[in-house]
Structure formats: C-alpha cells, structure tokens
Amino acid sequence: MKTTISPSLHDGVLQGTFGDVSRDVVQRTSTIGGLYKKVLGASFALTGVGVVGFLLIAFTGSDDRSQWGYLAAMVGYLLTTALAAPMVSIACRSVRANWGKPLARVAELYAITGLGVLLAYVPLVVALPALYPNSDAPRESLRHTIWVFWHPHAPHIYDSLALLTLVITGIALLLISSIPDMADFGAKATGKRASIAARLSKSWRGTQKQWKARRAAIGLLSGLYFMGFLTLHYQYSSDFAMSLVPGWKDSIFPVWHALSGLQCACATVMVTMYALRRWGGYTAYFGVNQFWSLGKIMLALSLLWFYFWFMGFFTFWYGRIPAEMAVLEFLFTEQYRILFLVAFILNFLAPLLILVWNKVRRSTGGPALAALLILIGALVDRIRIYVGSWSIEDSFGHSLKEMPPAQLPTIPDAMVIVGGIGLVLMIYMIVAKVIPIISMWETKEQLLYVSHRSLLKKKYMLIGKPD
Amino acid sequence: MIPWLNKIRENVMVKKQVLALFDDAAKAADANEAVMKEGVKPGDIEIMTGCPYPEGAFGEHDKPHRVYRFPFIGALLGFSMAMLITAGTQLSWPLITGGKPILSLPPMVIIAYEGTLLGAVLFTIVGVLFESRLPRVGLGLYDDRITEGYIGLLLNVTEDNDFAIKKLLQKHGAQELKEEG
Secondary structure, eight states, X not given: OOSSOSSEEEXXXXXXXXXXXXXXXXXXXXXXXXXXXXXXXXHHHHHHHHHHHHHHHHHHSOSOGGGGHHHHHHXXXXXXXXXXXXXXXXXXXXXXXXXXXXXHHHHHGGGGGHHHHHHHHHHHHHHSOOSOSOTTSTTTSOOOOTTOSOOTTHHHHHHHHHHHHHHHHHHHHHHHHHHHHHHHHHHHOOSHHHHHHHHHTXXXXXXXXXXXXXXXXXXXXXXXXXXXXXXHHHHHXXXXXXXXXXXXXXXXXXXHHHHHHHHHHHHHHHHHHHHHHHTSOOTTTSOHXXXXXXXXXXXXXXXXXXXXXXXXXXXXXXXXXXXXXXXXXXXXXXXXXXXXXXXXXXXIIHHXXXXXXXXXXXXXXXXXXXXXXXXXXXXXXXXXXXXXXXTOSOOOSSSOSOOOOOOOOOHXXXXXXXXXXXXXXXXXXXXXXXXXXXXXXXXXXXHHHEEEEEEXXXXXXXXXXXX | OOHHHHHHHHHHSOEEEEEEEESSHHHHHHHHHHHHHTTOOGGGEEEEOSSOOOTTTTSOOOOOOOTTHHHHHHHHHHHHHHHHHHHHHHHHSOOOOXXXXXXXXXXXXXXXXXXXXXXXXXXXXXXXXXXXXXXXXXXXXXXXXXXXXXXXXXXEEXXXXXXXXXXXXXXXXXXXXXXXX
C-alpha cells in the first residue's frame, strides 16, 4: 500500500478533489496487502478456535447451564462493542459533526458483524431456562423477569426478536448509507468484489431525489437503531443476567449496561481508527481532530460509567436488604471482586487519568490507549456479570441461597472468547473489501464545506453547515 | 389550446434524454436556470452529483419525497401485529395470577415497542427503495466522472427544443453532451 497519498491532511483540513478521494479509497479497497492477508488469516484461525471451543462445550460438557456462561459473556461483550459501534456514526450525523464524517463508515460497518452475534446467540437462547418449568403451577417456581406471568418462553421469543430487529436495522443502515460508495467502487474497480458492490448499488446515479430519499432513510434508521439498541440492552441484561440471579432487581443496571455500550462504541471506533491510520495508511482521513473529539466524548462517558454504576451500587448498599446484599457480595465484593476491580480501573480510573490531560487527549496514541483499556475492561466486566449469573444453579426464588465460587475459564471457554473476537474481526475485514471503509460521499461533502481562512496572523478552520 | 389536450400532445411528442457534464458546480447551476427559462419543465430535469448538495443549490425545484410516510405505515402495522400476538397468546393461555388481569400491559408494551420498531424499519427500507427507484433495470444516461466532482444535468428534450437546449448547455460551459433515445 502506498504511503504518500492524495488527498492529504493539512492543518486538520483534508486537501484534495472529489476525484482524489474516489481514486484513493477505491484503490485501497481493491488492494489486498500482505498485512491484511495476515490479519485476516489470524482472524480465520481465531474463529476456527472458537468453533472448536464451542463444539467441545456442546458435546463434551455437562448439562449444567453454567457451561454457557462464557458464551453469554462473549455475546454480551459483542453487543456492548461491535453492535454499539454504529451509534458513533449515528451521533455524529445527527449533530452534523464535521469531524465524524471520515469515521462514519468505520463505525457503521460494525453493523454487519451482527450476523456473527446472531449465530453465537442461538445456543444461549436454547440454554436459557423457561420462566417457570411447570406450566400448570407457574407460581410454584417462577423466575422474576420483566415478562411478569407470561408464556414460559416469552424471553426467548422476544429477546430474539429484539436482536433480529437491531441486526436488520444496522445492516439496512449500512447498505443504504454506502450505496453511493459501492456504486463508485463497482464502477472504478474490477474483479468479483467490485461486481458484488456494483450489484448491491445497482442503478445508483446520484440524482437529487435519490440523495434526498437516502438522507431521510438514514435519519429514520438511525433513530430506529438507537431505539433498538436501548431495547436490546434492556432485554439482554435483564433476561441473560439479572433474572438468573434471585434477588437481583436493579432498574439502573440495564441503563448502565447500555451506557457502557456507548462508551465501548467510542472505544471500538477509536481503536479501529488508530489501526487504520497506523497500519492501513489512512492518515489523511483520521487526523488528531478525530481522536481529540471522540476522546472528549469517551472521557464524559467514562465519568458517566462511574456515576451510573455508583447509583446502582449505592441503592443496594444503603438499603441493606439481605437479598440485595447477597448480590453485592456475589458480584462485587467476594466471588468476583478481582474482576470488578479490574473493570473499575480499566473502564473508569485509567481512561480518566489518561484523557483528563488535554495534551494527551490531543494526540492519536493517548485516546487510542484509553480506548484499548476500556475494551479490555469491558470484556472483564461482561465475564464478571454473565459468568457469575449463569453459574447460579437455582434461578427460581427470592434470594440467593448459595453462592457458587467464581468460575474460572476452562480451555474451551477461553477458545470461545477469542473465537468471538476473531469472528467479528473476520466479518468486518471481509466486508470492508466490498464496502469502502471510508465514507467517500461524506468525505467529499466535507471538501465542500471545510476550508482554511486567515484571521490576522493566524489561519483557522472554516466549517459550513448547509442546514 | 385546451389544457388537457396540450398535455397529451406533450406526452406523445418524441422525447430523448441529454446528459450535459459540467466540471464546475456554478456553471451547472447557471445552465439549469437557463434551460428552465427556455421552457424545460422541472420534472424533465435531473441533477446528478457525487455527493449531496444542499437542497436548491442548483436552483432546482424541490422534489418532494414520501419516505417519511413509509415508517408510519410500517409502525402502525407492526404495532397492530404485536398487539394481536400479545393479546392472542395471553388469551389462549389464560393464567390468572394474584388477581391481575389476563392482559398484562407492562410486557405487552415491550412487544408492542419491538413490533412497531420492526415494522417501521422494514417499511423504511421499502420506502427508500421505492423513492429512489432502486433497483432499476438500466442505468440510463450516466458518466462515472460524476463521482469525481462533475455535475450531470440530465434533461428530457423534445424534437422541437433539442437543438436549442444543446446549444444553450454548450454556451453555459458543458464539457460534454451525451444523448439517448
């Protein structure tokens, strides 16, 4: 891949013509470099490891539900990271943030990984216990869920529907937003990938009506994705964690879960952006401005992470109700204490201490490091929540009768964890070679509205907003 | 002449398409204004660009779209389906617990929300495909240079005004003219 590129970044402003952007991005999308092959190969291998791990658990494990704890954690982690990432492009577009234009596709491309999440979710929904095992006498043993007394498989059906809705919305958003770029790639490049792109964007001509209809659809789907994102976090955290632990009734937890998703969305995009800039050669598109701006949002979300966690924790701790104290003991202060402390440091303290310094925030490495720590912290935290919840044998009752010890990962568990990450990486990398990873039409739009202007002795950036 | 007869006459007149390519957006805007003054109707002009320009930037007439109607219809259908499913399942499995009504509203709200969302999403997709007329069988007149910053002015012209319009477009700086039909 070439290192000196046109267009280029000059004082934070992208310099070049529409043609420069088109040629550069099309060339990068059609080229398959050595590093790309290696990383894709590694992601294939990791996915393979994950599949083997899954098969080992499915066919050689016990009938115990706890064996799926790490898979539940992995799915929870992917909902928090990969499926949350499109929220960054949605937020940037909705507030017309100019700095967010080059990274919009980086964020929304993660929507396609929802197909992998759907696959990994299937065994979990099979393993999830019914609301009540005896349908003739549901009150005898009932899990406390958001579904009150409904048919015993209400969570299974409606949680699946929620995930499916989010995945469909995300993919629709991705495809509709990338039609012009796929058309450009399909017309200028050759080969199988270009022909797929051309077929997906068939008959796109860029008429004013097409742009207008597309823009309206992006706005609508963005709003619907946000709604679906919140619903899914509410349902998944309630049904696959809270309702499995007797006595855990916390209205703040699903909100905190979704908020953690927003923090991880920024972190996921930040790390991807750093990798693309550092190793992919996309230096013209991702400047300090992008890292700085996203870093500020990430800092605010890290502070909110603490605020929401503390509000949930404090209510339980202050109330001193035995059933709730048992939950605190199990998930925070005893069995999973170490995991909680690691998550607390990596999701709150470390990003705060890194991003509080403007000089560090105004770099590419500083925010990327904070983002990486957040992603590691979130994984640890999801393991704490879901492995802990799935290790409870008796989910029917009003309080925890006995607390199982912290469940350490077995080799198949570890394989499932790395496999999940590998699967997302693999899908993302494959699709990024059909749908250009840089939103060309938005980058071109940026060229229309951003320029340098002198004021006395200094130049400053002039940004136009069309509406 | 009687208006409706005039309309029929216009429709039966042989029309062809002309695509004018401009390397400068300002020239394209001027040309668009000029052809409208020459009598070409707004419905016979399409402006093609490589990125979205603000509405009215080329002096074009605002062409309304109906994308926003689709999600409302979808949401209404999704909501109705969800209510039908939730009420249906609860009534066919009537469990009276703690004196609560059979139709328990809190979980019904969640499903109604999900159904509404899914209906709106699916109909939005249909809406954008319909309004963008995608996929079309043929691309029609087009030039790849539009993605590189050229502006395409696509006009439906008749045999009567064909020559005059092309001359006008060239006068306003059209780099190239393509014809079809």
